[in-house]
Each structure stands twice: as C-alpha cells, then as structure tokens.
Amino acid sequence: MALRRPKPITQQISDLLIERIHSGIYAPGTRLPSESELAEELGVSRSSIRTALARLAAEGMVIRKQGDGTYVNEHLVKVPTRFGGMWDFMRLIANSGHTPRIELLEQHLRPATAGESQALHLEAGAEVVALRRRFFADERPVILTTSAMPASLLREPLRPRDGEMTINELMWRRCRQSIAYTIIDIHAVLPDENTLTGLQREHQAPLLRLEQLFYNKDNRPVYYSISCYDDKALGLRLAQAWG
Amino acid sequence: MALRRPKPITQQISDLLIERIHSGIYAPGTRLPSESELAEELGVSRSSIRTALARLAAEGMVIRKQGDGTYVNEHLVKVPTRFGGMWDFMRLIANSGHTPRIELLEQHLRPATAGESQALHLEAGAEVVALRRRFFADERPVILTTSAMPASLLREPLRPRDGEMTINELMWRRCRQSIAYTIIDIHAVLPDENTLTGLQREHQAPLLRLEQLFYNKDNRPVYYSISCYDDKALGLRLAQAWG
DNA sequence: TAGTGGTCTAGACCACAAC
DNA sequence: TTGTGGTCTAGACCACTAA
Numbered sequence: 001m002a003l004r005r006p007k008p009i010t011q012q013i014s015d016l017l018i019e020r021i022h023s024g025i026y027a028p029g030t031r032l033p034s035e036s037e038l039a040e041e042l043g044v045s046r047s048s049i050r051t052a053l054a055r056l057a058a059e060g061m062v063i064r065k066q067g068d069g070t071y072v073n074e075h076l077v078k079v080p081t082r083f084g085g086m087w088d089f090m091r092l093i094a095n096s097g098h099t100p101r102i103e104l105l106e107q108h109l110r111p112a113t114a115g116e117s118q119a120l121h122l123e124a125g126a127e128v129v130a131l132r133r134r135f136f137a138d139e140r141p142v143i144l145t146t147s148a149m150p151a152s153l154l155r156e157p158l159r160p161r162d163g164e165m166t167i168n169e170l171m172w173r174r175c176r177q178s179i180a181y182t183i184i185d186i187h188a189v190l191p192d193e194n195t196l197t198g199l200q201r202e203h204q205a206p207l208l209r210l211e212q213l214f215y216n217k218d219n220r221p222v223y224y225s226i227s228c229y230d231d232k233a234l235g236l237r238l239a240q241a242w243g
Numbered sequence: 244m245a246l247r248r249p250k251p252i253t254q255q256i257s258d259l260l261i262e263r264i265h266s267g268i269y270a271p272g273t274r275l276p277s278e279s280e281l282a283e284e285l286g287v288s289r290s291s292i293r294t295a296l297a298r299l300a301a302e303g304m305v306i307r308k309q310g311d312g313t314y315v316n317e318h319l320v321k322v323p324t325r326f327g328g329m330w331d332f333m334r335l336i337a338n339s340g341h342t343p344r345i346e347l348l349e350q351h352l353r354p355a356t357a358g359e360s361q362a363l364h365l366e367a368g369a370e371v372v373a374l375r376r377r378f379f380a381d382e383r384p385v386i387l388t389t390s391a392m393p394a395s396l397l398r399e400p401l402r403p404r405d406g407e408m409t410i411n412e413l414m415w416r417r418c419r420q421s422i423a424y425t426i427i428d429i430h431a432v433l434p435d436e437n438t439l440t441g442l443q444r445e446h447q448a449p450l451l452r453l454e455q456l457f458y459n460k461d462n463r464p465v466y467y468s469i470s471c472y473d474d475k476a477l478g479l480r481l482a483q484a485w486g
Numbered sequence: 487t488a489g490t491g492g493t494c495t496a497g498a499c500c501a502c503a504a505c
Numbered sequence: 506t507t508g509t510g511g512t513c514t515a516g517a518c519c520a521c522t523a524a
Contacts, residue, residue, distance in 0.1 A: 047494070063460055065460055065509080067510065068503055069508095074462060181316070181483060183482050184483070185478065186429065186474065186481070187475075188449035188451050190449055217308055219317060235428065237429075238429070239425070239426050240425050242423055242424050251513090278490080278491070279490090291513065291514080308521090309491045488523090490523095493520095494518085495518105496514105501511070502510085
C-alpha cells in the first residue's frame with residue numbers, strides 16, 4: 001500500500017520550474033520562455049504547461065501578462081510563507097530563514113476536553129490522542145501547540161517520533177485518513193503563565209492564537225489544534241495572488 | 244473604456260453552481276450531477292465544467308472524490324471568510340452575517356509617513372493620498388483602517404465617495420492600475436488610545452493588526468494599508484482546501 | 487462492472503501588448 | 506504585424522469507488 005504512481009506531469013513541470021527559479025536559471029524579474037517553447041522543450045502539450053504555470057501564478061511566484069509573457073515575481077521568491085504552508089510550522093520556520101527544531105513535550109491518551117469534544121464532534125468522555133509540542137527557530141521557542149485526534153480513528157498506536165511528522169503524514173500513516181480542508185481562526189490573546197514560560201518570554205505582550213480544525217473527505221473533523229504563536233519573533237506573513 | 248467582454252464561460256458556470264448551492268438546489272452534503280451530465284445540460288465541454296468545479300474545490304465549497312462524485316461541503320457553505328475575500332472588509336462583514344457600514348473619517352493629500360515611504364518605495368517627502376475609514380458590523384465599530392497610495396499614480400482626483408469602493412475598483416478607476424498580488428502581515432497588538440476610542444472599546448484587550456501591501460503587475464507597490472481588527476467582535480476565520 | 491473524477495493531448499480561435 | 510497568454514472544444518485513456 002506504500003506504492004505510489006508517478007507524479008502527474010503537470011506537477012513535475014511545476015517542480016521543475018520552481019527549481020529553475022530558485023536556482024536562478026529563471027532570474028527574478030525576468031521573463032520565462034513562452035508556453036509554446038516550454039511545451040516543445042519538455043515534449044508535452046501546451047495545456048500541461050498552462051496547468052503548471054497556473055499553479056505557480058496562484059502562489060504568486062510568477063506574474064502572467066496577456067500579450068506579453070510570464071515573469072518571475074522578484075518579491076515573492078523569498079516570501080517566507082505561502083498560504084498553503086501556513087500550518088506546517090517546520091517548513092514555515094525554515095522558509096523564514098531560521099533553523100527549525102521541534103520538541104515533543106507530551107504525547108498521551110486522555111479524555112477529550114470540552115473544547116476538543118465540541119470541535120471534533122465527540123461524545124462526552126471520549127478519548128483523544130494528544131500531542132503537546134514546541135517549535136524553535138534558531139533555538140528560540142516561537143510556537144506552542146496542543147493537538148488532539150480522536151482515539152477511535154487510530155489504526156495503530158502512535159510511536160515516539162510521530163510528533164515530528166506533518167499532519168498529512170501522521171493522519172495517513174496512523175489513521176488512513178486524508179485531509180480535505182481546514183478551517184482556521186486567528187485571534188489576539190494575552191498569554192497565560194504556562195504559555196509565557198513555555199515561550200520563555202518575561203513580559204506580558206499579546207500573542208497570536210491559531211485554532212485549526214482539519215476535516216477529511218467525508219467531512220468529519222479529524223484533527224484539532226490550538227497554537228500560540230509569538231508573532232514578534234517569527235512574523236506571520238501570507239501572500240495571495242489576486243487575479 | 245468602460246466596455247467589458249462577456250465573462251468567460253467557466254466563470255459563468257462557477258457562478259451558476261454557487262447560486263444553485265446557495266439556493267439549495269444542490270443541498271449541503273449531497274452529490275452534484277456528474278461532470279458529463281453538467282456538460283450536457285449546459286452545452287459546454289467537460290473541460291469547462293472541470294475548470295469551474297476546480298475553482299469551487301479550491302475554495303473548499305465542494306469536495307471531489309475520484310470514483311465517487313462531487314459533494315457540497317456542508318461546513319463551508321456558511322464559513323464567513325474565504326481567503327480571497329479577506330481584504331474586502333465590507334464583504335467580510337456581510338458574509339459573517341452582519342450588516343456592514345463604512346464611514347470615511349479622513350481623505351486627503353499629505354506627505355508619506357516613514358512607514359509608508361518604505362513600503363511604497365517612495366522618495367522622502369513624496370506625497371500620498373490617505374484614507375482613514377471605519378467599518379461597522381450591525382452598527383458596532385469593528386475595523387479601523389488607514390490606507391495610502393502614491394499621489395503620483397492618480398490620474399484624476401479622488402471623489403468624496405471613493406472610500407467606499409473596493410481596492411480593485413478604486414485602483415482601476417482612479418489610477419488605471421490592476422492589482423496582481425498582495426502580501427499581508429498579521430500581528431497581535433495592544434491598541435493605543437486613538438484606536439480604543441475609534442473602536443469604542445473601554446478596556447485594554449489585544450487586537451489584530453493587519454498590514455497589507457498591494458502590488459501591480461509590474462511588481463510595483465501601489466497601495467498600503469494598516470488595519471486594526473477587533474477579533475472579539477467579528478472573528479477572523481479562513482478556510483483552505485487541502486488537495 | 488459501471489460510472490465517477492483525474493490526466494493529457496491536439497488544435498482552434500480570441501484578446502492583448504510589444505515592436 | 507507578430508507573438509504572447511486566455512479560452513474552449515473533442516476526445517482519449519487512466520485510477521478509483523460503489524454497488
């Protein structure tokens with residue numbers, strides 16, 4: 001079941017173009033080869049090229065101009081966060097130019113809290129597998145997060161290092177669940193004492209609180225997490241293509 | 244120059260499907276007609292149907308299952324904010340189920356502040372057209388925003404009610420500029436005295452601060468705005484499709 | 487097995503901007 | 506005028522799921 005079919009051609013094209021942009025073959029601000037040229041070079045149809053370029057344009061990495069050409073977006077090549085990667089804190093920290101590290105504080109089976117029961121649509125007293133983790137950027141603690149998933153979904157027990165996987169990997173390998181979409185609420189809060197010490201902050205300054213709920217394709221909530229985010233240390237930045 | 248060509252077919256299809264979802268013709272949680280059926284009903288190719296459905300899926304409004312069908316996402320039909328609409332505060336408030344109102348506090352020509360000069364890449368002493376606006380939800384003030392655009396971009400002077408247009412309309416009609424993408428920084432702050440009174444809040448609680456910079460297709464920053472957002476009153480919620 | 491969505495192609499025509 | 510990206514079609518084949 002670990003078998004995977006080869007990536008779709010359009011995804012391979014996107015990856016290749018991103019690699020060329022990052023390596024400087026397509027320099028920031030310059031024009032890419034035309035769709036027809038790329039199609040000929042790679043031996044694929046123009047439609048496939050267009051699908052790949054549309055993905056890059058949606059991320060803001062290139063700007064397309066009818067009648068002119070496709071340009072590398074010099075500002076967004078180095079933007080630390082695109083929206084799609086916002087909940088993958090390891091990558092977020094790395095993309096911000098810092099060295100990421102993750103620390104597993106707790107990992108155990110326990111009854112769901114009231115908030116977790118409500119978010120995950122659980123019966124009273126149902127159990128969840130909870131993870132408490134701390135993320136570091138250059139050895140400075142920046143994010144504290146508490147996650148919970150229904151214990152009934154688990155097909156096999158969590159292993160010690162499972163807390164270091166992405167949500168995708170974790171849900172698929174332990175629960176055979178695919179994430180379909182997520183809803184996130186963003187708030188500004190004053191941290192409590194636990195959070196202050198966990199983030200090693202001395203004075204009371206507001207923090208960002210991210211509350212995320214992940215659904216599978218059957219529209220059932222499968223993963224819930226609350227994160228306290230030190231926006232002074234890391235910065236929460238999103239980019240969004242407009243067209 | 245106010246002429247517009249008819250909307251692309253795929254956009255018309257998306258609009259039609261959204262309308263059918265909102266009207267209940269396609270009820271939450273149910274399966275849509277297959278791509279082939281829709282193509283036949285509307286007299287278009289399956290590709291066009293797929294493009295339209297892909298747009299809805301990217302917004303999380305439907306969930307697509309290979310080998311099964313396309314389902315209306317019962318949770319997201321009523322989610323107040325999709326990411327793409329996040330900076331259109333009027334629509335955001337309306338989608339949250341409140342009655343929006345906008346109040347123009349100031350609108351004038353003045354030298355750029357240091358922050359504005361840096362963000363908009365202006366020379367020292369260059370002038371900007373500044374707008375200060377306040378947004379209400381059910382007559383409760385929820386957002387205070389200060390915007391600036393370089394005065395050099397203006398082709399005609401602003402008119403009294405220009406502050407009520409969307410950023411797209413404003414930039415196009417007064418500056419002939421199209422927005423290509425935007426970068427947004429989100430922070431948690433403690434409000435100053437002005438903000439407190441502007442939002443009619445008595446006690447000092449943290450607020451969200453949204454800093455947005457809009458670029459045109461030539462990759463020049465054209466619009467800069469800082470907004471203080473009362474997340475306790477309105478809630479900042481985003482949805483993101485995963486696939 | 488039948489029917490669904492997923493991928494890919496080849497080709498046509500259009501709108502737009504640079505030259 | 507030329508070449509770019511934007512739109513749309515018709516059709517083929519594949520992967521997956523439910524019955």
